[in-house]
Amino acid sequence: MARHYSETDVVAILDDLDPARLRSFVAAHVVTPVVTPQGHAFTEADVARLQLLCDLSDVYDLPNDVLVMVMSLIDQLNTARGDMRALIQAVATEPDDVRGRIITHVRNVRVIVRD
Structure with a gap:
């Protein structure tokens, strides 16, 4: 069971x-704690996110509205990374010829995108 703080x-x-x-940070919705009868409860991921928020806010002097945007972008990148991992695992289960066609197609698309 996950620890709550x-x-x-x-x-x-x-x-x-x-x-x-x-x-x-809670009011800006950049961290969303669980609401319990005792008050807000934060997960370990929330604690890490809060540390990142403090660092971004202090080092770059970012206001909360900008932090919301930055954290949204970070969340989108993390989602994309998870999707990419799942896609790589799915492709890895395919036969060699299918994987070869996918690799060739990806390389061709990357060349087109660079030009």
Whole structure:
């Protein structure tokens, strides 16, 4: 079972995070905690995301509306990576001749895209 952290836990874990900043990230919907009777609960992935948000905000001085856009792009890239992994696994199960045709087609498409 996944571990969940309270708001107090998360603020204690992340040096650059205070309660007000945490609430602003939640209000901006760049992190979506689980709502429990005790309050918000954050997963380990949420904690990592909050650390990234703090880093982006501090290093690049990004406001929350820009963080929303950046995190959306990161989420899209992660989804595309997962889709690519699944596609690679699916292609790997195909016979050699099918894999060969796919590789040839991909190379041809890549050449067309570069030109």
